[in-house]
Amino acid sequence: MHDDGYFDERVAARYDDSSAEMFDPAVVDPVVDLLVELAGHGRALELGIGTGRIALPLTQRGVPVHGIELSNAMAARLRAKPGGEDIGVTIGDFATTSVDGTFSVAYLVFNTIMNLTTQAEQVACFRNVSAHLEPGGCFVIEVGVPGLQRLPPGETIRAFHVSETRWGLDEFDVAVQGLTSHHFTIVDGKLERVSIPFRYAWPAELDLMAELAGMRLRERWSGWKREPFTSDSRKHVSVWEKPAV
Numbered sequence: 001m002h003d004d005g006y007f008d009e010r011v012a013a014r015y016d017d018s019s020a021e022m023f024d025p026a027v028v029d030p031v032v033d034l035l036v037e038l039a040g041h042g043r044a045l046e047l048g049i050g051t052g053r054i055a056l057p058l059t060q061r062g063v064p065v066h067g068i069e070l071s072n073a074m075a076a077r078l079r080a081k082p083g084g085e086d087i088g089v090t091i092g093d094f095a096t097t098s099v100d101g102t103f104s105v106a107y108l109v110f111n112t113i114m115n116l117t118t119q120a121e122q123v124a125c126f127r128n129v130s131a132h133l134e135p136g137g138c139f140v141i142e143v144g145v146p147g148l149q150r151l152p153p154g155e156t157i158r159a160f161h162v163s164e165t166r167w168g169l170d171e172f173d174v175a176v177q178g179l180t181s182h183h184f185t186i187v188d189g190k191l192e193r194v195s196i197p198f199r200y201a202w203p204a205e206l207d208l209m210a211e212l213a214g215m216r217l218r219e220r221w222s223g224w225k226r227e228p229f230t231s232d233s234r235k236h237v238s239v240w241e242k243p244a245v
């Protein structure tokens with residue numbers, strides 16, 4: 001693995017295009033609306049800020065945002081965008097990196113908690129966030145519900161994207177809550193492969209991590225428009241809060 005983690009220059013160069021559907025205002029606006037509300041008059045901390053998909057529009061709505069990001073290549077893409085220079089980014093691991101000041105909201109979207117591939121790292125991340133939140137502040141995570149119900153018995157691999165030029169396969173290792181997403185893309189006529197390891201976690205395990213970090217669950221929805229979270233939900237948006245006293 002490169003110093004930039006799995007989001008090195010090759011991945012960063014096509015991140016916005018390959019995730020184009022996630023940049024659609026229909027996807028971004030509800031995220032920003034909710035974060036504006038949770039931020040109130042305070043500052044927001046984005047873990048894994050990437051190329052600024054959420055941070056840039058959130059800043060434009062008047063919320064000061066600071067980011068923590070492992071990948072220099074991703075941060076460089078953010079800086080190159082209009083308004084990107086105004087967003088502070090600390091290069092480091094969001095499980096352990098400290099930044100100055102406190103925040104009214106911290107957020108970790110687009111499944112990025114799963115980029116921490118051990119339970120210990122995920123717990124450390126919750127503790128790190130809690131240390132940065134002001135009393136009454138919130139931590140928001142958007143992450144998929146582990147897709148094991150869609151895996152046929154005995155199988156370990158499931159396709160999550162199939163198109164003319166791109167194929168995505170998720171490979172599960174249930175014993176260690178491991179999930180490797182394999183992305184195969186045809187670029188300039190050649191097949192390129194990027195495989196990224198994740199650790200999946202059930203909502204209840206994340207709640208326990210929050211509790212270990214001194215936070216408690218305030219809300220859980222299945223989407224950013226506060227859709228109800230049910231047994232059929234494929235993802236959740238969860239909000240934990242640090243007690244006000």
Ligand SMILES: C[S@@+](CC[C@H](N)C(=O)[O-])C[C@H]1O[C@@H](n2cnc3c(N)ncnc32)[C@H](O)[C@@H]1O
Nearest residue numbers: 007048049050053069070071074093094110115
């Ligand atoms: C799926 S992208 C999401 C980027 C952005 N938040 C968005 O929603 O478009 C995940 C980002 O998290 C960063 N990342 C992954 N693990 C990290 C870690 N341990 N510490 C800091 N950044 C990390 C990656 O480099 C990448 O930029």
